[in-house]
Amino acid sequence: MTHPSIVILTGAGISAESGLGTFRDEGGLWAQHRIEDVATPEGFARNPSLVVEFYNTRRAQAHDAVPNAGHTALARLQREHKGEVLLVTQNVDGLHEKAGSTDVVHMHGALNSALCSTCDHRWAAPLEMQVGEACPNCAAPTARPDIVWFGEMPYHMDRIEAALMQADIFVAIGTSGNVYPAAGFVQMARHVGAHTVEMNLDPSETVALFEDTRPGKASITVPAWVDDILDS
Numbered sequence: 001m002t003h004p005s006i007v008i009l010t011g012a013g014i015s016a017e018s019g020l021g022t023f024r025d026e027g028g029l030w031a032q033h034r035i036e037d038v039a040t041p042e043g044f045a046r047n048p049s050l051v052v053e054f055y056n057t058r059r060a061q062a063h064d065a066v067p068n069a070g071h072t073a074l075a076r077l078q079r080e081h082k083g084e085v086l087l088v089t090q091n092v093d094g095l096h097e098k099a100g101s102t103d104v105v106h107m108h109g110a111l112n113s114a115l116c117s118t119c120d121h122r123w124a125a126p127l128e129m130q131v132g133e134a135c136p137n138c139a140a141p142t143a144r145p146d147i148v149w150f151g152e153m154p155y156h157m158d159r160i161e162a163a164l165m166q167a168d169i170f171v172a173i174g175t176s177g178n179v180y181p182a183a184g185f186v187q188m189a190r191h192v193g194a195h196t197v198e199m200n201l202d203p204s205e206t207v208a209l210f211e212d213t214r215p216g217k218a219s220i221t222v223p224a225w226v227d228d229i230l231d232s
């Protein structure tokens with residue numbers, strides 16, 4: 001097929017080799033913190049300082065992190081592939097942009113963005129957010145990390161679903177397939193006859209739904225796959 005349209009979904013695994021922890025691997029973030037304490041609106045209401053501190057720590061780590069060959073290969077694919085490429089990420093670390101990717105769809109938000117719970121205004125988050133920071137737009141003391149927490153609606157779903165409906169290839173990279181709606185994208189892609197590929201260190205929860213799997217580290221598997229696509 002000449003110039004297939006490609007939808008890519010990335011998860012924490014693509015940033016693992018850049019030194020950022022994943023969530024569900026051995027010793028991952030959800031082994032260190034309870035999701036209900038640091039990644040839910042209820043947790044934020046109960047103890048905003050704990051949540052702000054959790055994201056300040058992750059923001060500082062992401063700020064210092066360097067993209068790896070997996071991120072760089074996807075930026076190259078976006079630049080050189082003649083068909084459509086939509087890069088959707090569950091990650092909030094900003095490493096795709098650091099690697100040169102553009103128009104990255106952050107369905108779970110981003111560490112470098114702040115959100116006002118009162119007026120929905122977004123602005124560039126400082127490296128260290130404080131609890132009760134005033135919104136630059138409405139001045140209410142209701143700034144929060146611009147992260148989609150459990151129980152909240154992921155961002156940009158209309159755009160993602162529209163792209164999946166047109167996809168010729170769907171690729172999932174470094175995600176365990178535990179969290180919906182992202183884990184359901186492969187089903188939508190299969191429904192329209194897209195070719196589906198999983199590139200993961202360990203088989204995901206949804207590996208059986210993928211026609212093709214390329215197991216291994218993203219810094220190895222992703223550049224090899226991008227070469228295949230660009231050479232085809």
Ligand code: APR
Binds near residue numbers: 010011177
């Ligand atoms: N290369 C490729 N894959 C890797 C690598 C690597 N170097 N290291 C780990 N992985 C894989 C693991 O095998 C695992 O399947 O990355 C996956 C990471 O899974 P999770 O930790 O569950 O991360 P993710 O799937 O992105 O989580 C989804 O859950 O907690 C929420 O909002 C959070 O966006 C996150 C969502």
